[in-house]
Amino acid sequence: MTLKLILSMGLIAYSTFSVAETVFVSLEKDNAIAVVDPIAGKLLKTVEIGQRPRGIALSPDQSNLYIATSDDDTVLVVDSTSLKIKSTLPAGEDPETFAINSTGTKMYVSNEDDNQVTVIDLASSKVVQTVGVGVEPEGIAVSPNNEWIVSASETTNMVHWIDAKTLEIKANTLVDPRPRALSFTADGKQLWVTSEMNSSTMIIDVASKAIIHTIQFAIPAVGQEKIQPVGVVIDALQNWAYVALGPANRVAVINAKSYEVEKYLLVGARVWNLAFSPNQERLYTTNGVSHDISIIDTQAHKVTKSIAVGRYPWGLVVKK
C-alpha cells in the first residue's frame, strides 16, 4: 500500500514537471541524449541513442524527435514520449545539422563531407533529391513561409538560397569567413548568419539577399580570436536576438531593432547552440566543454541556473 502510494506520488510529481517543459540535449561524446526538467533544474535521465548525436529537432506536432547521429550516417526518428527509436532516415554521409519545414513534410540535411544538401520526404522517409552546395555545408534553415531553404557553407563562405519548390539554387550571398548557424526572423524578412572566424553576425534582407548590417562582437579582456559565434536565435516579437559565442563562453544579447549588443552573459565553456522555452521566457544554451546547459531569464537577461547533462552537449530542443 505505502509503496504504491509513494510510487503514484512520484508519478504525479514527475508529470507535474514534465507538463511544464522538457529539454532534450544531444550529447556528442556520450552517444546519448539527456532529458532535462529545466524548471526543477534536474537531469531526469540519459538515453543511449547512436553514434555522435548532434543536430536535434522536434516535428511541428512535437510527436517525433529527430536526431542526427553523424557517425551512423543517419537521422533517427524517435518517439518524443517513449524515447524509443521508431525508424531511421537516409540522411547521406555524416549528417550534422538539418531543418524541417513548418508543415513537417520535408527535412533538409547538410552533408558536410559531400558538399550537398539531402532533401527527405518525411511521409515516405525517402530521399527526394540532393542539391550540390559549397564546401562544407553546415547551418541550414527553412523560411517561415517555406519558400526558401538556406544553407551556409563553411569553407565557401556563402549562404545558398535554395528554392523550396524547384530545389534549385536561386541566389548566393557571400558572407564573413566560416559561417556557422543561420536563423530567420519570425516575419521572414531577415536572415541572421553567424561567422565564426570574423567574430560577427550578419543580417541579410531576404527580399534582396544582401547583407544590411554586420554586428561585430568585442568583449573587454576577452581575446578577439576567442569570440567565435555559432548559434543564433531571435524572439518571436523580434525584440531580442541571442548569439552563442563559443569559446568566449558568453551569449550576446542584441537589440533586434537597433542591432546594438546590450549585454554579454557569461554561461558555460564553449557555448554552442541555443533554444527558447515555449513561451520564450527562458533561453537554454549547450556548453560543450563544461558539459552543462545554462538557463537565461529572457526578461531580466540574467543567467539563473546551470545543469550538468553529460559529455559534450551539442544541440538542444524544448518540448512543451
Place this chain on the structure above:
Amino acid sequence: MSSSSQFMRFFLLLCSFAWSQGSISAPTQEIKIAYLSQEQKVPAALSNLEEFIQNKGLQGALLGLSDNNTTGQFTGQNYHLKTKIVAVDGDVKQAFLNLVQEGFALIVVNLPAQLLNEVHLLNKGQALLFDVATRTDSFRQQSCLNDVLHLLPSRAMRADALAQYMRKKRWNKWFLVKGNTAEDELFAQAIKRSAKKFAMKIVDEKTWLHTYDARRTAQSDVPVFTQVSDYDVLVVADEQGLFGEYISYRSWLPRPVIGTQGLHATAWHKTHEQWGAVQIQNRFKALANRQMLEEDYAAYLALRSIGEAVTRTRDISILAIKKFLLSDRFKLQGYKGKPLSFRAWNGQLRQPVLLAAPTSLVAVPPLDGYLHPKNELDTLGFDEPEVHCQ
C-alpha cells in the same frame, strides 16, 4: 602514385567541375595557377618500413583547387592548376622561367630554400610566389624575399611554440642535442633564440656525430651520450630524423624528449580533429589515399588563399590578390580555431602550431596567457620590430 594518374585525377576534377557548372550565369573569370616542384632523391631514413612519399604537397594543392572550383561554380570563377615537377637532374630555374613566360602569375613553389631563393631572384615581381616548403628563418627576418608568401611555420615559430609549452610545464632547464647537418644547426639556433625569449636555460648542448664504431648501438650509446648535468627536458634538433628517435626511453635520466622528435611542432598532424579538421582530413584521404602532411596542408592553404582573394575582390590581377592577402580583410579558415592571415612585414602566414606526439595531439600554441598587443598568433616567430628586411 605515378604522375600520369595524378594528371588524370586532376583532369577528372576539372571535368567534374565543368559538368556541375549549373544554370547560374555570371561573367566567367579564369584563374591560372602553376605548381612548381622537383622530384626528390629518396633520403636516408631510420626505418626502411617508413614509406617515402614523393611529391608531398601536390595532393593538397589539388584539394584546394577542387574546393576553389566548388565555390567558383557559384561565382563564375574557374581555377586551373598546371603542375610542373622537374626531374631530379632537371633545370628548375628554366622551368620557372617557362611558367612565367606562359603567363603564370600565381605560382605555388615547393622547393628547398636554396632553389626558392634562386627562383625568386629570377622572378623580379612578375609572379606572386607561394612557398609551401621552407621553414628558413632568414627569409622571414634578415633577407625577406619580395613577392613570396610563406605558408609553413618558420623554425622560429616552431621553436617558440615548443618553448611556450615547456615554459607552461615549467621545464626550465633544457639539454639541447643536435645533429650535424646545416638544417639541424638552424633549428638549434631557433631553439636558442626561443630559450632567450622565454627566459629558459640551456644547461648543456651536444652534437650527435654519426661516427662509425661496431660498439655503437642505440642501447649502449644514448645513455652514455646523455650523461650530463641535470636537466628538465631534452630538446632534439634532427630535422631529417636520423637519430632523434633513438633518444626517447634510452636517455641516462628519464626525461621527456621534445623538438624534432618526441613532442614536435608541425603545421598539421594526422591526429588533429578539432575545429572542423576531421572534415578536411576525410576529404584529403578520399582524394589522396593517405594522411595529410604539413606540405599538403601548406599547398591547400596556398590555393585557398588565392580562392579567398579572388572570391572577395573579383579581381584576378596579382597586384589586387597580393594587396588583399596582405590586408586586414584576409581571414582564412585553416581548421585551427583562429583566422589565419599574412604578416605584412615578411609574408609569413600567421597560424597556430600543433604540438604532436606520434599518436596524439598535445597542445596548440599560442597557449593561453602568452599575450600580444595586436594578435596572439604573433607571439610565435618574428614580430614586426624584430624584422630587418631591406
